[in-house]
Amino acid sequence: MDAECDVEIGGGAPVIEALWPGFVDLRRSPERVGEIQEAAAFAPLAALLLTLNGETSPLWTSKCDRWEQEMEELEAGCQSGLACYVDLLPVQSAVFLRWEQAEAFCLQWVACLGPVSAPQCRVEFVVRQAFAGESEGFGITAYLAASGSDQSDAACALAALMAAFADVIPSAVPPATAVSKLQ
Amino acid sequence: MNIKIPENAESDHWITGLPAGLRPFVPCRGLANGHLQTIVANYFPRPAFLLESAAVTVEVDPSDGSRVLCHCHWQPEGIRPSRLTLLLVHGLEGSSGSRYIRAITARAWAAGCNVIRMNMRNCGGTEALTPTLYHSGLSGDVGVVLRHFTGLFGLQRVALVGYSMGGNLVLKLAGEWGGQHPLCAVAAVCPAIDLAPGADALHEPANRPYEWRFLQGLMARLRRKSELFPDIYRADELKEMGPVRSIRQFDEKILSRYWGFKGADDYYHRAAAARVVERIAVPTLILHAQDDPFIRLLPETRAKLLDNPCIDFVETLHGGHCAYLSRDKKDEIHWAEAGVMRYLQPFARTGNGR
Numbered sequence: 236m237d238a239e240c241d242v243e244i245g246g247g248a249p250v251i252e253a254l255w256p257g258f259v260d261l262r263r264s265p266e267r268v269g270e271i272q273e274a275a276a277f278a279p280l281a282a283l284l285l286t287l288n289g290e291t292s293p294l295w296t297s298k299c300d301r302w303e304q305e306m307e308e309l310e311a312g313c314q315s316g317l318a319c320y321v322d323l324l325p326v327q328s329a330v331f332l333r334w335e336q337a338e339a340f341c342l343q344w345v346a347c348l349g350p351v352s353a354p355q356c357r358v359e360f361v362v363r364q365a366f367a368g369e370s371e372g373f374g375i376t377a378y379l380a381a382s383g384s385d386q387s388d389a390a391c392a393l394a395a396l397m398a399a400f401a402d403v404i405p406s407a408v409p410p411a412t413a414v415s416k417l418q
Numbered sequence: 419m420n421i422k423i424p425e426n427a428e429s430d431h432w433i434t435g436l437p438a439g440l441r442p443f444v445p446c447r448g449l450a451n452g453h454l455q456t457i458v459a460n461y462f463p464r465p466a467f468l469l470e471s472a473a474v475t476v477e478v479d480p481s482d483g484s485r486v487l488c489h490c491h492w493q494p495e496g497i498r499p500s501r502l503t504l505l506l507v508h509g510l511e512g513s514s515g516s517r518y519i520r521a522i523t524a525r526a527w528a529a530g531c532n533v534i535r536m537n538m539r540n541c542g543g544t545e546a547l548t549p550t551l552y553h554s555g556l557s558g559d560v561g562v563v564l565r566h567f568t569g570l571f572g573l574q575r576v577a578l579v580g581y582s583m584g585g586n587l588v589l590k591l592a593g594e595w596g597g598q599h600p601l602c603a604v605a606a607v608c609p610a611i612d613l614a615p616g617a618d619a620l621h622e623p624a625n626r627p628y629e630w631r632f633l634q635g636l637m638a639r640l641r642r643k644s645e646l647f648p649d650i651y652r653a654d655e656l657k658e659m660g661p662v663r664s665i666r667q668f669d670e671k672i673l674s675r676y677w678g679f680k681g682a683d684d685y686y687h688r689a690a691a692a693r694v695v696e697r698i699a700v701p702t703l704i705l706h707a708q709d710d711p712f713i714r715l716l717p718e719t720r721a722k723l724l725d726n727p728c729i730d731f732v733e734t735l736h737g738g739h740c741a742y743l744s745r746d747k748k749d750e751i752h753w754a755e756a757g758v759m760r761y762l763q764p765f766a767r768t769g770n771g772r
Binding site: 268279289398402 | 446447448449451453454456457458460461462463623624626627630631634743
């Protein structure tokens with residue numbers, strides 16, 4: 236699968252405001268997933284969000300969205316495409332304490348996604364500055380995109396991509412100190 | 419059974435009559451959607467499962483030595499035979515450790531029942547215990563397990579409880595057995611009674627994530643079988659079969675080949691409990707949600723269920739697949755589990771429950 240990681244900090248790059256007014260705490264109340272319109276409209280996204288916020292996941296999620304891709308964004312030979320993003324933060328410390336820590340976590344995930352067979356799909360992780368209440372640090376926006384011959388085909392591909400993506404969530408966030416020693 | 423049409427959406431979220439003891443199902447707020455019910459139920463927090471069990475393997479086919487693994491919870495010896503025993507059967511790619519199986523085990527144990535959590539062949543990490551694959555028609559395995567423990571402990575009353583594919587297995591056995599001792603009752607939650615339309619429904623676009631999950635599990639299991647039994651599941655043969663992209667394809671290319679069915683449709687016909695439900699002769703509860711994403715009931719099957727006086731067929735508007743998260747509080751939030759135990763309660767107290 237085509238997966239990559241990027242870092243966008245400063246210079247007007249978007250920032251993750253994790254505890255935004257529409258925030259739903261799915262770790263505490265998974266049954267509230269229906270309150271997230273995008274998840275209610277596309278069940279595979281609900282499953283993805285609940286897995287990302289599940290007991291064994293080292294992450295919690297903030298905001299998400301789903302949209303139809305423009306023609307120029309589609310994979311070759313495809314007529315339709317769907318994409319979504321999910322903002323991800325670590326459970327352990329509310330935000331990633333260092334951008335290198337978030338990047339290292341993303342690279343682990345990219346390595347796991349590499350062997351996954353998912354034609355016409357791609358994943359991009361972007362490390363961003365993030366705020367969660369009083370906590371200031373870094374978060375990850377994960378973009379998932381899938382193309383297909385028509386909208387139904389693209390929806391199936393995105394659903395499969397979400398399931399595959401959730402299957403290989405790294406089990407732990409690398410400690411910030413260990414990452415800094417590696418740099 | 420008389421069909422009652424709901425008069426308003428708030429108070430009536432069920433469309434058939436309810437047997438005594440069952441409460442009307444009102445879905446959890448925000449979860450009046452079959453997909454969300456199905457998905458959320460898999461993540462809904464559950465209390466830790468702390469009951470100790472005895473692991474026992476039972477030979478289900480002497481011709482090839484196939485065995486299944488059961489996790490058993492026995493009441494003390496003196497009272498064991500007289501207590502109701504629940505034999506629980508999980509769904510496709512589930513196991514004796516599935517969340518819903520553990521949850522109903524805890525309830526049944528608390529109610530004083532013996533409980534047998536049966537793994538279907540290969541499930542629960544038991545691929546090495548049988549050279550075969552598993553499928554929806556193996557109701558005989560359930561019967562062998564029932565007979566094994568009945569013979570061992572002199573069990574006087576056994577109730578079968580099955581979920582989804584396990585629901586088909588227990589209903590099929592109940593149809594095949596009729597009123598045979600010691601079977602006293604059956605409960606099936608979202609049983610996959612009509613296999614062909616269910617398999618085809620799984621391939622609908624909205625259901626691909628479920629199908630993808632099932633296929634991932636089935637294909638991973640097939641690879642393990644090929645490692646364990648390379649002479650049966652030959653790598654070159656499996657490669658020749660090409661990619662498997664749907665449950666129907668799996669049943670057509672893999673299951674039929676190794677079980678000797680003529681094809682997927684032959685398998686669906688022969689394995690479906692729908693063929694025998696009219697012969698069920700013990701009290702039987704069947705729960706089915708109209709918004710179940712992939713379980714389909716054919717009109718003729720529904721008619722058979724409604725015509726059999728032994729069957730309490732409860733069809734709700736909502737509930738998803740084996741989910742039934744209700745608006746009730748505490749333990750009652752899991753409506754199907756609470757309902758099944760209420761239904762079986764009379765059999766725990768007396769011999770016939772009626």
